[in-house]
Amino acid sequence: MMCRVDEAQDGDGEPDVDATDAVFTSLLEDSTEELYEQAPCGYLSTMMDGTIAKINATLLDWLGLERSHVVGRMRFTDLLTVGGKLYHETHFAPMLQMKGEINGIALDIKAAHGRRMPVLVTSKVKTSENGEPLLIRTTVFDASDRRAYENELLRGRKAAEEARRQAEADRTRLQEALAVLQQSLLPATLPTVPGLKAASYYHTASPDRLGGDFYDLFPLGTGQWAFFLGDVCGKGPQAAAVTSLTRYTLRAAALHDGDPITVLTTLNTVLHERYTSGDPRYCTAIFGVLHPRDNHVDVHLASGGHPSALIQRADGTADYLPTPGGILIGILPNPEFTAARTQLHPGDTLLLYTDGLTEARIGPDRALYGEDALRTFTTAQPIAGPQALITALTGLLAGFGEGLDDDTALLALGVPAPLPTPFSIPASDDLT
Amino acid sequence: MSPLTITTRDAVTGPIVEIAGDLDYATAPELRKVVDHLTLADGQLLVLDLANLGFCDSSGITVLLAARNLATEQGADISLAAVPDNTLRILRIVGLDRVFTLHPHATAATTSNSPTR
Numbered sequence: 001m002m003c004r005v006d007e008a009q010d011g012d013g014e015p016d017v018d019a020t021d022a023v024f025t026s027l028l029e030d031s032t033e034e035l036y037e038q039a040p041c042g043y044l045s046t047m048m049d050g051t052i053a054k055i056n057a058t059l060l061d062w063l064g065l066e067r068s069h070v071v072g073r074m075r076f077t078d079l080l081t082v083g084g085k086l087y088h089e090t091h092f093a094p095m096l097q098m099k100g101e102i103n104g105i106a107l108d109i110k111a112a113h114g115r116r117m118p119v120l121v122t123s124k125v126k127t128s129e130n131g132e133p134l135l136i137r138t139t140v141f142d143a144s145d146r147r148a149y150e151n152e153l154l155r156g157r158k159a160a161e162e163a164r165r166q167a168e169a170d171r172t173r174l175q176e177a178l179a180v181l182q183q184s185l186l187p188a189t190l191p192t193v194p195g196l197k198a199a200s201y202y203h204t205a206s207p208d209r210l211g212g213d214f215y216d217l218f219p220l221g222t223g224q225w226a227f228f229l230g231d232v233c234g235k236g237p238q239a240a241a242v243t244s245l246t247r248y249t250l251r252a253a254a255l256h257d258g259d260p261i262t263v264l265t266t267l268n269t270v271l272h273e274r275y276t277s278g279d280p281r282y283c284t285a286i287f288g289v290l291h292p293r294d295n296h297v298d299v300h301l302a303s304g305g306h307p308s309a310l311i312q313r314a315d316g317t318a319d320y321l322p323t324p325g326g327i328l329i330g331i332l333p334n335p336e337f338t339a340a341r342t343q344l345h346p347g348d349t350l351l352l353y354t355d356g357l358t359e360a361r362i363g364p365d366r367a368l369y370g371e372d373a374l375r376t377f378t379t380a381q382p383i384a385g386p387q388a389l390i391t392a393l394t395g396l397l398a399g400f401g402e403g404l405d406d407d408t409a410l411l412a413l414g415v416p417a418p419l420p421t422p423f424s425i426p427a428s429d430d431l432t
Numbered sequence: 433m434s435p436l437t438i439t440t441r442d443a444v445t446g447p448i449v450e451i452a453g454d455l456d457y458a459t460a461p462e463l464r465k466v467v468d469h470l471t472l473a474d475g476q477l478l479v480l481d482l483a484n485l486g487f488c489d490s491s492g493i494t495v496l497l498a499a500r501n502l503a504t505e506q507g508a509d510i511s512l513a514a515v516p517d518n519t520l521r522i523l524r525i526v527g528l529d530r531v532f533t534l535h536p537h538a539t540a541a542t543t544s545n546s547p548t549r
Binding site for chain 1 (some may be wrong): 457489490491493494497498501518525526527528530531
């Protein structure tokens with residue numbers, strides 16, 4: 001503004017150099033003393049023992065101290081907080097002694113009104129011409145804003161880490177809860193049935209998603225045993241709720257009247273009433289009763305829309321026990337279910353499975369595994385009882401890899417083959 | 433995997449919903465949404481045309497049943513047209529081949545008076 005006025009007055013367009021210098025000089029208050037005292041940072045000179053010899057007004061102002069109380073009476077370390085003193089003792093002073101200077105060290109000073117003030121300290125030792133250390137010159141920068149910014153960054157990072165830790169903990173807890181819930185839908189261990197061996201396997205397609213497959217084996221209290229295996233439509237908590245309802249309905253219905261068709265009809269009534277509108281909820285299941293006899297076990301079972309049970313016979317054959325015409329449980333008010341009977345003799349094993357096994361897509365062309373392949377596989381297995389068959393099938397499922405994208409439940413029930421008699425020992429010797 | 437496309441058109445007998453592509457856990461909700469928005473008059477026939485249906489899993493079966501419930505609630509009938517072999521096999525296992533009226537193709541569904549049960 002001023003220049004423009006001058007230019008206008010002179011009229012020749014040349015700036016008035018003398019006038020500008022005068023303005024700068026008045027602004028700069030060309031005094032080193034003033035510059036030292038009122039600098040935007042603290043200045044400090046100490047003797048080699050730390051005694052403060054000179055200090056500027058800026059730093060005194062920060063400290064809230066009188067010059068007369070400081071100069072010749074206090075040491076640099078007296079200005080520091082306890083933590084600052086410690087750091088000065090262990091790092092700052094030794095570094096300074098070794099290198100003759102130290103740059104931008106973060107320390108806290110005891111500021112006015114009992115506050116703690118974060119500062120950045122730079123010190124340099126002044127030496128005589130022959131290298132004798134004379135005094136230490138120190139600058140002190142106010143680092144409050146910078147420290148606050150750093151703290152903010154640190155807080156942000158801690159918050160993010162905490163959120164991540166929390167999310168991981170939540171995920172772990174959820175998976176544990178899901179696993180517990182899933183386990184509650186299956187028997188912890190299969191009961192011991194006289195004259196019968198039982199084995200089971202459950203493959204979970206995803207730890208995050210509750211499966212809808214279920215099975216059970218339990219006593220009916222009349223020397224008979226009931227078993228079931230099935231598959232509730234859908235996945236997740238809703239499916240798990242239906243599975244729970246299904247499992248306990250089947251158990252209660254079986255104790256009331258163990259006839260397989262009656263049991264499935266009761267379950268149908270419960271599911272149909274419960275899910276009559278909105279999302280259809282249904283299941284497929286095979287329910288059966290085992291009646292152990294002297295030398296075999298009678299099996300009476302019924303199916304509602306479930307793949308047929310497979311029987312591995314002691315003679316090395318394997319055949320399905322067809323239950324055609326049985327319909328999904330829960331979709332119709334008066335459905336048909338189909339019953340079948342068979343006998344398990346020593347060495348025979350009844351296999352129940354969910355369609356995760358037979359509907360698996362295998363190989364590069366994702367071909368359907370299917371019921372024929374399952375029968376062929378089972379026929380090829382040695383007659384070695386339910387556990388051996390389940391173990392072989394577990395290996396088969398593992399071999400499906402990616403092709404097995406559904407939950408799969410397996411339950412095998414078998415009558416043990418008679419123990420080898422001493423006669424068989426020479427027979428095996430002959431083989432060698 | 434082929435994406436699911438759903439096309440709805442009207443025949444004199446009622447709506448025909450053409451379902452093409454794979455119907456599984458991921459895509460079944462799309463069909464469910466379409467089915468939920470269908471309005472059927474008493475005595476109408478809902479035809480689900482499955483001629484171009486690829487894979488259909490239990491989630492797909494569930495939507496077919498939901499469609500059946502919806503049709504029944506509104507006094508309408510439902511039939512499935514041109515069910516592919518793979519899906520027919522599953523329908524047979526679970527007994528649904530006797531719950532749904534099946535037709536060889538959509539035209540047969542809308543003209544036939546005697547369903548091929």
